[in-house]
Amino acid sequence: xxxxxxxxxxxxxxxxxxxxxxxxxxxxxxxxxxxxxxxxxxxxxxxxxxxxxxxxxxxxxxxxxxxxxxxxxxxxxxxxxxxxxxxxxxxxxxxxxxxxxxxxxxxxxxxxxxxxxxxxxxxxxxxxxxxxxxxxxxxxxxxxxxxxxxxxxxxxxxxxxxxxxxxxxxxxxxxxxxxxxxxxxxxxxxxxxxxxxxxxxxxxxxxxxxxxxxxxxxxxxxxxxxxxxxxx
Numbered sequence: 001x002x003x004x005x006x007x008x009x010x011x012x013x014x015x016x017x018x019x020x021x022x023x024x025x026x027x028x029x030x031x032x033x034x035x036x037x038x039x040x041x042x043x044x045x046x047x048x049x050x051x052x053x054x055x056x057x058x059x060x061x062x063x064x065x066x067x068x069x070x071x072x073x074x075x076x077x078x079x080x081x082x083x084x085x086x087x088x089x090x091x092x093x094x095x096x097x098x099x100x101x102x103x104x105x106x107x108x109x110x111x112x113x114x115x116x117x118x119x120x121x122x123x124x125x126x127x128x129x130x131x132x133x134x135x136x137x138x139x140x141x142x143x144x145x146x147x148x149x150x151x152x153x154x155x156x157x158x159x160x161x162x163x164x165x166x167x168x169x170x171x172x173x174x175x176x177x178x179x180x181x182x183x184x185x186x187x188x189x190x191x192x193x194x195x196x197x198x199x200x201x202x203x204x205x206x207x208x209x210x211x212x213x214x215x216x217x218x219x220x221x222x223x224x225x226x227x228x229x230x231x232x
Contacts, residue, residue: 012059012167014069015081027074030156034077037105037133037158041078043185044135045103048173052078052160058168079105079158080165086154090145092120095138097161099172104138105158111151119143 017023042049056078095104106117108130115128120142126134128145136143138159145155165172176182183196191197 012164014072018071018075019069024071024074027071027076030082031074031076037107038076038078040133040135041103041105041158044105045101045173045176046182047176048101048103048160049078051165051170051173052080055080055160055165055168055170058170077158080160081158083157083159084154085157087152089147090143090155092118092142092144094140094142095159097163098139098159099162099165100137100139101173101175102137102139102160102162103135106134106136107156107158108132108154109156110154112148112153113150115145115148115153117143117145 018027038049038053041052056075059072098104108115108128110130112130117126117128117134118124119126119136122141126132128134128148162172183191183199186196188197
């Protein structure tokens with residue numbers, strides 16, 4: 001949707017495809033689906049979601065220079081761009097425009113019956129059938145789709161351009177960490193099925209011990225842990 005010319009001092013522009021009447025209709029049709037993708041991203045990488053949301057807010061507030069277009073008001077995604085890929089094989093590649101810690105969301109649709117996403121760096125193959133959404137660090141991991149079976153294959157790739165966020169003055173997101181808050185967003189059943197309940201309890205206990213430790217330090221006016229360890 002939002003593209004950058006060449007240099008950080010260049011203005012952001014709305015992509016030519018989204019400036020058309022068909023672009024307007026497309027944005028209206030996918031608006032609700034993009035809200036679902038936002039929710040998925042907020043679970044996969046909360047900080048990336050917040051950075052994307054802040055980017056959209058800055059553009060809508062007009063605090064940064066860019067060539068505004070009325071269709072931009074219909075953009076509901078926290079991602080800076082979408083790409084619709086139809087009936088194409090995808091040779092092995094790494095994404096060039098993203099930061100290493102940024103996740104792409106790859107959404108599968110169509111009438112085909114079977115396909116596989118290969119991630120060579122992991123030695124992994126993932127089912128890539130209609131209705132599948134895969135989160136992938138496309139800048140880091142080499143990925144490809146060699147073929148598919150059945151009818152029409154559609155992939156909607158959601159991604160964030162690193163230079164767009166740089167132009168907006170946003171830092172790069174943190175890598176997601178499986179901490180207590182992340183695990184708390186999962187249901188008890190999901191944690192149990194995937195063997196995460198023990199980890200969740202361990203992280204909760206660690207968090208509790210850390211809080212108690214700092215309370216003791218504050219109550220007794222002890223030096224910070226780092227200073228204490230250095231003095232030893």
